[in-house]
Amino acid sequence: MPLTILSNNKKFSYKWLQFPKTCHEELDQQHQILLDRMNAIKEKQSQETKLATLQLMLAKLQTLFMQHFEYEEQQMLARGYSLFSDHFEEHQKFLTGSWLTLTLDAQGHIHFNLDALIQWNLYHINHFDRPMAEYLLAHT
Ligand SMILES: [Fe+2]
Ligand SMILES: [Fe+2]
Numbered sequence: 001m002p003l004t005i006l007s008n009n010k011k012f013s014y015k016w017l018q019f020p021k022t023c024h025e026e027l028d029q030q031h032q033i034l035l036d037r038m039n040a041i042k043e044k045q046s047q048e049t050k051l052a053t054l055q056l057m058l059a060k061l062q063t064l065f066m067q068h069f070e071y072e073e074q075q076m077l078a079r080g081y082s083l084f085s086d087h088f089e090e091h092q093k094f095l096t097g098s099w100l101t102l103t104l105d106a107q108g109h110i111h112f113n114l115d116a117l118i119q120w121n122l123y124h125i126n127h128f129d130r131p132m133a134e135y136l137l138a139h140t
Contacts, residue, residue: 005115019032
């Protein structure tokens with residue numbers, strides 16, 4: 001089944017290799033693992049891919065996101081981070097949103113908006129994770 005990775009309804013043609021660094025080693029490693037999994041989905045674009053395979057990859061990615069968010073939330077709570085609520089809310093919005101869903105068109109083609117997922121992560125890391133990491137590193 002053909003998979004089309006979307007970028008503003010055009011084909012997604014570039015590949016992110018690294019997210020912005022937070023200088024918090026564990027966080028950066030977890031972000032890299034998430035990005036590697038996103039790129040693995042992109043690689044399926046050039047193959048005939050089963051819908052079930054992609055759904056499984058996205059389910060695993062969702063689990064990784066949940067574990068990653070839990071890690072950040074535990075770190076924030078343990079160190080009394082004052083912006084915890086805003087950050088937690090952003091995580092919840094992501095998990096209840098449609099960032100990790102595939103759509104099927106009338107021709108049976110699968111579409112996945114990897115661009116939106118990458119952009120969400122870039123924004124989140126820059127505006128939420130980096131200030132958090134700075135605080136965590138200063139309060140270890
Ligand atoms: Fe976060
Ligand atoms: Fe993060």
